[in-house]
Amino acid sequence: MSEILVRDSVKSKYAENNHQATVSFRTDSRVKEEAKKLFSSMGMDLSTAINVFLRQSVVDQAMPFLITRESRESIEARRQAESHEGKSFNNTDELMQDLLDA
Template sequence: MSTTKKKPIHISVDEDLKEQAELLFNDLGLNMTSAINVFLRQAVNEQAIPFEIRKINSETLQALKDVENGNLRGSFSSVKELMEDFNA
């Protein structure tokens, strides 16, 4: 039996996020403590955050907003037309 000492971590998170996370973890057979321990162990094992974190540039952010708002350009009739627009 392991005699590893445990130390509590106190964090504050958005109430909705916590509820959604608890539902997900429950579906995965985990509780919040187990899920956080999995994250921490994986971070230590990889010596990094165990998923990609990146900043979205302003053009990508605007494109995502355009898609969400239905502000899309018309379709292209050929790859050439698409590439001309892309390179413009």
């Protein structure tokens, strides 16, 4: 079962604020229906999911996910490099030998 963790700072900051605002936007009807099914499987309605997104954005002062034009392969390669996964070489000769052996 999926679980959503709401940071205490978000919960405490907004728990006492009972001011409600209505937000209206347009989206593709198929996207809406697929999103409703997805969030329903997580125990949320669409309104709750959008509120989670908005609150997390405010806490992070950013989108709560990475927006990129990079390919999945590039993202994975960067992740591996940053976490020091994979092979490392002391010089280009070692690198070239490894490439030739592959």
